[in-house]
Amino acid sequence: MAKIDIGDLLGDWDGYEVVAVARRSGMVEIELNPVGGLPGVCTGCDQEVPTVHGYERRRVRDLPILDTPASLILRRRRLACPRCGPKLERLSWLARYARVTQRLADSVTQMCTVMTVKQVAEFYRLGWDTVRDLDKRFLQRRFEPVDLHGVTYLVVDEFALLTGKKYVTVITDAVTKRVLWVARGHRRENMRPFFELLGSAGCQAIKAVAMDMNSAYEKEVRHHCPQARVVYSLFHAAFKYGARRDQAAVPVTTTPKAAHGNPG
Numbered sequence: 001m002a003k004i005d006i007g008d009l010l011g012d013w014d015g016y017e018v019v020a021v022a023r024r025s026g027m028v029e030i031e032l033n034p035v036g037g038l039p040g041v042c043t044g045c046d047q048e049v050p051t052v053h054g055y056e057r058r059r060v061r062d063l064p065i066l067d068t069p070a071s072l073i074l075r076r077r078r079l080a081c082p083r084c085g086p087k088l089e090r091l092s093w094l095a096r097y098a099r100v101t102q103r104l105a106d107s108v109t110q111m112c113t114v115m116t117v118k119q120v121a122e123f124y125r126l127g128w129d130t131v132r133d134l135d136k137r138f139l140q141r142r143f144e145p146v147d148l149h150g151v152t153y154l155v156v157d158e159f160a161l162l163t164g165k166k167y168v169t170v171i172t173d174a175v176t177k178r179v180l181w182v183a184r185g186h187r188r189e190n191m192r193p194f195f196e197l198l199g200s201a202g203c204q205a206i207k208a209v210a211m212d213m214n215s216a217y218e219k220e221v222r223h224h225c226p227q228a229r230v231v232y233s234l235f236h237a238a239f240k241y242g243a244r245r246d247q248a249a250v251p252v253t254t255t256p257k258a259a260h261g262n263p264g
């Protein structure tokens with residue numbers, strides 16, 4: 001019978017190999033050592049470093065194996081980086097001071113979208129506080145304020161919700177298509193907090209703002225970004241109402257020169 005490498009079967013432990021597997025107190029314990037001779041990547045400067053400063057023994061949790069909780073015991077390398085000094089090596093599957101592998105963290109946060117923290121902790125037999133911390137960090141990353149650095153072309157839209165009695169204002173980066181801001185209402189003051197967040201330097205960097213011709217946003221844009229062109233984009237309107245692109249005219253601007261690009 002061919003010998004099966006459990007590391008190949010279960011792992012994704014890049015740079016590490018299985019040296020021992022045991023079952024203790026209802027838990028599968030897998031001991032991992034770094035594969036010799038491979039240079040590590042420094043967590044400080046992201047450069048390859050061939051010299052090892054030392055090892056530290058770490059125990060982290062991974063996904064369960066056949067419904068049994070699994071622990072990894074690894075000799076994690078601290079590299080002797082010539083630029084940063086002694087630094088932990090970067091691993092794609094384990095964050096720097098994490099108590100669980102990345103794939104377990106991903107599973108936990110996915111489960112937290114449909115189950116309570118307590119239920120997820122029981123399911124994975126993890127500490128309640130571990131699950132809570134993972135979920136909290138995931139939510140922080142997901143909802144942290146968007147980076148407005150380098151934004152120059154904006155598209156402002158209003159959308160009717162459900163019955164059409166309520167509206168939201170959506171501001172998008174015309175270049176990257178990222179949604180930057182969403183607010184209730186479709187009055188000019190509803191977009192004011194966006195410009196406050198953008199700050200005066202950010203407002204000065206805005207070159208053009210595309211919007212529907214009938215929207216209430218123009219005065220607010222002119223107040224915060226007097227240098228910006230306001231573009232009544234027919235393509236923008238055509239896009240919204242589902243007309244074909246070749247039926248849409250070139251964007252019409254309120255200044256004689258056409259705006260740069262086609263922010264709609």
Ligand SMILES: [Zn+2]
Pocket residue numbers: 042043044045046047081082083084085087
């Ligand atoms: Zn370094």
